[in-house]
Amino acid sequence: MIITSFNQLVTDLMNMDEVFKYQDLALILLGSLLEEYALLETTILNGKDDVSLSEVCVALYSKELRRKDKQISSSGDAEVLLVRGRSQKKVTNKRWRSKSRQRLSKDECAFCHEKGHWKRDCPRLKTKENNYKE
Known part of the structure; x- marks a missing residue:
């Protein structure tokens, strides 16, 4: 996860006697996010004068959970098709077509x-x- 690797880097830097403000850490974390988090970064930065590290972490955790839920639900759809005995391929049989296509x-x-x-x-x-x- 992004936050755990970020926390590990910050811990390593603090062990080397580096001092950071929590607001600076929040901005560093937001700036180091991948492109898929650009909307989240924009949402957090716009509309607020100061950003706390805890709210950035909470937003990232919730985004990760939503992404994992989507992955689980999409794989669950494939499992439902297999349980019902149907393949994921599109059926091209004539009897499945509507009459308007004749x-x-x-x-x-x-x-x-x-x-x-x-x-x-x-x-x-x-x-x-x-x-x-x-």
């Missing part, structure tokens, strides 16, 4: 798939609509 010939009805009329003139659709109205 190619219709120019004189084929989109509702009953008979040739000779279109959907707006379909007698089956009209009788179905009349049954709903009654």
Whole structure:
């Protein structure tokens, strides 16, 4: 974790009689973060005059926990698929496609798939609509 390695470095420097202010340590920690923490750094630095080391550590811990939860939940989704007996690959079978993807010939009805009329003139659709109205 980032904070543990940072704490180890600070401890080593303090053993060499280096003195730091906690606010300076907070700024050093924020400045040493990776690019994926840029939004967190901006959020912490903007809107506050002084930044404490403890609030930076708390923010980093919560960000790490959220990231780990996302990793666990995404791997959990794959496990659910395997438990249900399905693969993660996309099914390209025709029977899984919706009817709207089927190619219709120019004189084929989109509702009953008979040739000779279109959907707006379909007698089956009209009788179905009349049954709903009654």
